[in-house]
Amino acid sequence: MASSLTKAGTGTTGERTFFGHPRGLATLFMTEMWERFSFYGMRALLVLYLTAQVTDGGLAMKASTATALYAVYNATVYLLALPGGWFGDRVWGPRKTTAIAGGIIMTGHFLLAVPFKASFFVGLVFIAAGSGLLKSNISTMVGHLYDGPNDPRRDGGFTIFYMGINIGAFLAPLVIGTVGQKVNWHLGFAMAGVGMGLGLIQFLVGTRSLAARSSLVPSPLSADERSAAVRKTLIGVAIAAVFYGTITLAGVFSIDWVLWPMSIAGIALPALYFARIRRDQDVTPDERKKMTGFIWFFIAAALFWLIFDQSGSTLTVFAKESTASTLFGFAFPESWFQSLNPLYVMALAPVIAALWVKLGRRNPTTTTKFGLGLTGIGLSFGVMMLAMGVAAATDDRVSPLWLASVYLIMTVAELCLSPVGLSVSTKLAPEKYSSQVMGLWFLAVTAGNCLASIMALIFGEKTGSPVYFGVIGALAVVAGIAFLLNRKKVIRLMGDVH
Structure with a gap:
């Protein structure tokens, strides 16, 4: 495949290419690499921080509780990929959903960087929600770069894209893990936020190179559907608030x-x-x-x-x-x-x-x-x-x-x-x-x-x-x-x- 970023590619459009692929692949590759860098960097520190003694700056959790929390966090990220895809299909479109997701993830990491227990757990919620939104939509936009499922470059494009995932996952523990463990936990979490910030900037700067269809909402909600979705969401939030408010007031919450x-x-x-x-x-x-x-x-x-x-x-x-x-x-x-x-x-x-x-x-x-x-x-x-x-x-x-x-x-x-x-x-x-x-x-x-x-x-x-x-x-x-x-x-x- 051609490796030049400045010369015309092998396709029929004469567009500039990224290793012989549509130029938008570079934007999505770098966005995903930085997002994975932030995600795996934070994850590398999470259990270590949760189990570290208070004198060492940690939360002194039992290993079993930290393991369970880590597992539920991972589970939530993949669970929220379903509503994340729904938002891309019905509400904002893949491009806007990904941009919003990047902002939510970055905010979550910076909340982890604040040395307060409450902000830490709120930050985890933000990162899980943002990751779910992004996960479903960024891969969809990779597919949008190609002329249908039979485009001969399609599989190679996804291979390059997934290489970005592994590069980010490889570098994150080496960089963020070192800073978090050797310098300061919260500085490590902040570096994860910076990483997501770089990915978001890359995405916003390069967004014009993406396919036009990535901005479209494939199946927009009708007014009635939107009202029903908001109503169901508010009911669910109200039920959860009443339940957890009750057990908190009863003094039995853990x-x-x-x-x-x-x-x-x-x-x-x-x-x-x-x-x-x-x-x-x-x-x-x-x-x-x-x-x-x-x-x-x-x-x-x-x-x-x-x-x-x-x-x-x-x-x-x-x-x-x-x-x-x-x-x-x-x-x-x-x-x-x-x-x-x-x-x-x-x-x-x-x-x-x-x-x-x-x-x-x-x-x-x-x-x-x-x-x-x-x-x-x-x-x-x-x-x-x-x-x-x-x-x-x-x-x-x-x-x-x-x-x-x-x-x-x-x-x-x-x-x-x-x-x-x-x-x-x-x-x-x-x-x-x-x-x-x-x-x-x-x-x-x-x-x-x-x-x-x-x-x-x-x-x-x-x-x-x-x-x-x-x-x-x-x-x-x-x-x-x-x-x-x-x-x-x-x-x-x-x-x-x-």
């Missing part, structure tokens, strides 16, 4: 009153959504059969994310409390471990993609890849159980190579399962629910993180213990093997989808 309801809701919502689709009379028997097959994939994905997203919680606590933060004489902050996954993804994704191509007809089926991914992520927690055992037996910090190995296993498992998840979602979705099933797929991340929150609340002080890692790892391995043993049944449910 953070568990937030964690438990949100964790249960994050699991119940997709279950209700599946039931709604299956009951719909417009869904044909063949489509209903395929949705039954999709449930298998959804459960497997939820169990996968239950473990994978603990990289920033239980694994980070282990890094802080039980892992040596030196290698070959070089000392580094514990937050740096969270740069390993994006680094491994950038290094291994082309290798594994080439392997699937080389295998040709022997390329594993989607069901096999899912089973292997779920089994692999379970084995990563098996290694964590061993690492915890070594730390307990020696009463000393273990080598950082333990965590490096865990992240490597996790990444290989991710590359087996995650890339084919979106594809199988589009193939198995009923025609009436094609877009909504894509949103439902993201709810697997929500469900998995809500499961992680519930596990942390149940295990309490044993969260992050060898028993904790062993039980959850064994659950995933057993589920992965069960998925592999039942793959022929799942394939039959998939019908003509391969």
Whole structure:
């Protein structure tokens, strides 16, 4: 592909290009890179800050509570991607929604930078809401840059765009993590806000290079629909305000009153959504059969994310409390471990993609890849159980190579399962629910993180213990093997989808 940013591209318009792609891709690439930089930088510090002692500037939370809060936060980001897409489709259009989202995220990070507990939690709400708005719409605008789904540059454009995600995720813990841990927590959170600010400036300056359709509202709300949406929202807010106001006045409020309801809701919502689709009379028997097959994939994905997203919680606590933060004489902050996954993804994704191509007809089926991914992520927690055992037996910090190995296993498992998840979602979705099933797929991340929150609340002080890692790892391995043993049944449910 052409790499010049100033010469005409290979397309027919004579426009300036970004590595042979529409110039707007550069704007979206940089916006997403900075947004991910801010998101993963804050996330690298979150559990470390929550569990740090007050004398060290932290909130002195128990590890189990911090893990549950972190999981609910992650779950909320993906849950809010659904209304985020709705705002882009029905209210503001993708371009305006993304700009507003950037401002909300930036505000949230700067609220985290204020050294007050109340502003910190309000900031988390802002970041989750803004991330949900942005997540659904920025990818849509990448698609708008191309001439339909058959444009030969389209897949390459998304590959470049997703590289921006990994670059931001890789750099964030190295930069923001270092400043937060070594200088000041709140300065680190402020740097995340600056990162989002740079992304927002990039987006606003380069917005003219985006496709015109990105400014359109595809299906605007009617006046009646808008009134109904506002009324339902106000009713929901009023119910929540009355409920939490009552328990606060009764003097029984604690953070568990937030964690438990949100964790249960994050699991119940997709279950209700599946039931709604299956009951719909417009869904044909063949489509209903395929949705039954999709449930298998959804459960497997939820169990996968239950473990994978603990990289920033239980694994980070282990890094802080039980892992040596030196290698070959070089000392580094514990937050740096969270740069390993994006680094491994950038290094291994082309290798594994080439392997699937080389295998040709022997390329594993989607069901096999899912089973292997779920089994692999379970084995990563098996290694964590061993690492915890070594730390307990020696009463000393273990080598950082333990965590490096865990992240490597996790990444290989991710590359087996995650890339084919979106594809199988589009193939198995009923025609009436094609877009909504894509949103439902993201709810697997929500469900998995809500499961992680519930596990942390149940295990309490044993969260992050060898028993904790062993039980959850064994659950995933057993589920992965069960998925592999039942793959022929799942394939039959998939019908003509391969």
